[in-house]
């Protein structure tokens with residue numbers, strides 16, 4: 001599978017692989033992609049059981065792409081995770097805390113599945129472009145919790161504190177044709193905050209958002225759209241465009257605006 005061969009998912013639901021009820025809930029959810037976690041959501045003494053549970057869950061399938069997140073390179077569980085994920089029915093693998101493109105390349109080869117790579121350390125951000133260019137990498141995912149911790153950003157600081165890193169991740173992903181996926185929103189009961197953060201992520205250029213609870217799916221799906229008004233405008237723009245600079249409603253459009261409208265319509269399944 002190449003990076004550009006499929007539309008990026010907008011809603012990507014994380015869950016601890018060893019939480020049976022969450023696995024059942026994920027199966028009936030509307031998330032476009034399922035992320036079974038073996039890393040930070042799983043306690044140290046449950047790593048082997050979680051790996052077995054992830055492999056079993058992936059074998060049953062979710063009716064959509066499913067990825068398993070391995071433990072970090074150098075950890076006690078990493079090699080067994082790579083082998084387990086590689087032999088599983090998961091469609092994708094997730095590598096957390098990536099920093100070194102050579103190591104990313106080796107893991108992509110070893111796991112033998114498209115690799116979704118988390119950028120969540122300062123060194124990861126600084127190497128994001130080389131990582132995105134690495135053979136086998138299909139996505140960059142912002143790991144905003146780890147990044148905030150690594151940067152020593154105090155609790156309560158807004159997204160502006162990691163704004164530069166988020167833009168680097170989108171730039172790197174776009175430069176190398178891989179998906180750009182935004183980080184999770186931790187406040188489980190703050191629907192308005194989640195919606196605002198999704199809209200902010202989309203405004204930066206992210207394709208979709210990682211989520212941590214089924215209640216977040218509909219909100220993120222709506223924010224990443226496209227909505228009916230956007231679809232209507234894109235259809236009208238494509239129909240009106242005749243090439244070169246011209247007026248469309250109250251603004252100038254050129255070829256790149258037509259291309260963007262076509263991309264949006266493809267995303268909406270209209271063409």
Ligand SMILES: CC(C)(COP(=O)(O)OP(=O)(O)OC[C@H]1O[C@@H](n2cnc3c(N)ncnc32)[C@H](O)[C@@H]1OP(=O)(O)O)[C@@H](O)C(=O)NCCC(=O)NCCSC(=O)C[C@H](O)C(=O)O
Pocket residue numbers: 013014015016021022023025026037040041096118120142143144145146147183184211212213214
């Ligand atoms: C955060 C949670 C631990 C909260 O759990 P809980 O209090 O049990 O939630 P609810 O009671 O509201 O759950 C209601 C039902 O929904 C199911 N559920 C909950 N979360 C999920 C989920 N993510 N996927 C599927 N189903 C879910 C519950 O099982 C309940 O179902 P039922 O029992 O049948 O009624 C919990 O939401 C959770 O564990 N979330 C995911 C945590 C996770 O995966 N973390 C790792 C990824 S985040 C990260 O690491 C990002 C990155 O690395 C970074 O650095 O930023």
Ligand SMILES: [Mg+2]
Pocket residue numbers: 040096120143144145146
């Ligand atoms: Mg993390």
